[in-house]
Amino acid sequence: MSKYNPHAIEPKWQRFWEERGLMKAREEGKKYYVLEMFPYPSGDLHMGHLKNYTMGDALARYKKQQGFSVLHPMGWDAFGLPAENAALKFGKHPADWTFDNIAKAKESLNLMGILYDWDREVTTCTPDYYRWNQWIFIKMYEAGLVYRAGGLVNWCPKCQTVLANEQVVEGRCWRHEDTLVEKKSLEQWYLKITAYADRLLNDLDKLEHWPEKVKAMQRAWIGRSEGATVKFALEGRGEALEVFTTRPDTLFGATFMVIAPEHPLTLELVTPERRAEVEAYVRAAQLKSEIERQTEDREKTGVFTGAYAINPVNGKKVPIWTADYVLYGYGTGAIMAVPAHDQRDFEFAKKFDLEIVPVIKPEDEDLPEPLETAYEGPGVMINSGEFTGLPSEEGKKKITGWLAAKGLGEATVTYRLRDWLISRQRYWGTPIPMIHCEKCGAVPVPEDQLPVELPEIKDVEQIRPQGKSPLEAHPEFINTTCPKCGGPARRDADTMDTFFDSSWYYLRYTDAHNDRLPFARDKADYWMAVDQYIGGIEHAVLHLLYSRFFTKFFHDQQMVGVDEPFERLFTQGMVMGWTDYGPALVEGERVRLSEEARIRLELESAELSQDEVRKMGAELREGPDGRVHFWKPAVMSKSLGNGVMVGPFVREQGADIARVTILFAAPPEKEMVWTEEGVQGAWRFLNRVWRRAIEDEEALKKAADGFDPERLDEAGKSLYRKLNQTIKKVTEDLEGLRFNTAIAALMEMLNALYDYRKTGGVNALYKNAMLVYLQLLAPFAPHIAEELWHRFNENSVFDARWPTYDEGALVADTITLVVQVNGKVRARMQVPADTDEKTALALAREQENVRRHLEGKEIVKEIYVPGKLVNLVVKG
């Protein structure tokens, strides 16, 4: 009898599937589009990289088995900062780095038996892809969604380029956690994503199959606020200072105003005697990074500008201050301060001794006098002239109406979402297809001149970030003629943000070789929307928001029917590996770590108790040097050196073992810890599958095919029932991406097959069960399933139709009925499944242990749940 040897069977079936074009997508019949977020090509892959592809592959194979026309494509997010930074770190040219890594990554995917339709492969750094970035950019420009503007932008000093708001995480660069983002004043290209703010927000409600968490993050990011803009006339000047407020009902309590230091008006308003002080404050604010403003204690700072404005409702003269707690980027960059009803304004007023006038009081109590804190709740208006006595909610509308009638303000909706800055002063990206002409201004490159190819710069040193685009130094690229007037002109030297590339790649897969359009409408309409999208939570706002924006734009351009790209979204948990944090000194209860370990673990102290070690999920185990080391699971990464590499693992152990290990260890949305024990479990399981089929191989080949489910013995009925229950369970679990419980059900079924063979022979039922079993196993462990399937069949297991279950066979003829007395289980009885209530209750009362509990008591109620239980309620 042959032994299970993954190494001997896996390459064979990988070739077989490749040659047969198993995952080749065709536009026929009912479609299913399964997609994992495409990666940027990094070096060798570890198991952490492959979890979502393994999930996607299992789903794609299952849908294939169900007879769907499946699209499961793959590509490479090859342009952009991540790829370029990584390449430059190793002194390599981004192009070489990218294509080397693509080759390596493909090898890893193949080794794992992850199948794609490689004919539709998309690589974003090739001209046949990025020309469509340029084409889309120009369409957006024509639609008025692209504009060039100056102003303060986020600048990463390490990347030496500007960043989008979404790429600033806690004041730091998304690629450099240790690098604070600076502010610079530059003229850049923007995409007007804010034009879609309302639709991006409202349509989140349509996304039923998206995680609540992702939707919540997008809602927060878009940050819609309803309120009013109010114009405060500036004393002694013709113009007005406009503010946004969500609380127009508190307008009578506006006792001063605050304008952001960066606001251009700040230095215009300032009175001569205050100028020196205000200028100093503005300069200081500009020097502070975003993060300093956030992390510094919230002590308010600010200076008086010397200027005054007039409160439009009561004509009161209010001082105008400048302070950095007002953000230039939000609303109008200036506020009316209502210290009685806004905690921030309250603190500011207290510190600078400004007037505090309460104008709202709670419904049934009075405000303390003096106020100790701002009252921010709803209530009744006071001190508010003709509006006094109104409930605050009504007051909002009334005051807004009053302002509108006088032309002093209007109802306004404001968003936190900013337009998307897409220029990057870097080499490795799509050239922005614009030409700057002194006479005509910015002119788009005509469509027939696309693509604007990225010039080849061979010397890596010339590519390195230098604060301006490396393309500036290439006159043969930069110098061109104006498409409008024919005069001398210069190309835009910047490249596009990498997120532009990934905002529409899922559409390119539907029509990957189209050389007239990014994608044809009929192809896109056939495949879209993506039925199941799988990826990491880190893209909750970035990629997923941008993609929704692009799809809506394409929809509006009549390029595609759908206006949301991803029907179902699944965010998978990360893969962790046990990580060695170096030697630990153990003295009884006390454990001492090295300073390096303390920093890596982000601990306050290097000294821990054994109990704390346990609570952290860490362990003290022997390290490679034989001493006691501190071990703890951490997300697999190259820098920690804790990644289980795909190539070596698969070559030593096998792809199916890796797949089962990943899919079984934990629910897919949760993080999983890769352990040697988990691998062992997967190995044991697949070995048991192998032996069950191979031990009976000859007998199975000879066994008859047909059997009558009605004429089975007890053991047969039990196996047949388990088979049908397993089909149901695995099918439902696959639909819900619950791979762990699906595999658990397969393990149970395998145990049932073993049990059956202890007494039962190899017959038609057993053969049928064994073959169906292989079909159910195939999405998870395709190689072993295919190998064993071929022992008994001519065709691929993936060509056989996914089994359906016999509804009638799910429930046993005889079932266990639980008998409870007052809700506590007191007996179990075997009864026919169709036992009626009367019989069941009578039987229940007769159970010996039940009788004991009924003794001397009165039955006041009897509950019967068919197929489940009887509950006798007694008193006394």
Place this chain on the structure above:
RNA sequence: GCCGGGAUGGCGGAAUCGGUAGACGCAACGGACUUAAAAUCCGUUGGGGGUUUCCCCCGUGCGGGUUCGAGUCCCGCUCCCGGCACCA
């Protein structure tokens, strides 16, 4: 502070239209096979107790409630994870 999610054995986790808590796996322990080990197979494994083919009590973060019956529903907390955070 606000928003989202969570808390179940030694561990990963099952069970949510309210109905046998702990499926499946890991680890551990006992046994079989073996010269031995590995592998494999069989058995035990939430805690406590008893008159020990069986029975009783307790048990799903904490405190209440609804119900014949609550891990599951409601109210009030605690803690953990993630996101956002001076957004007017």
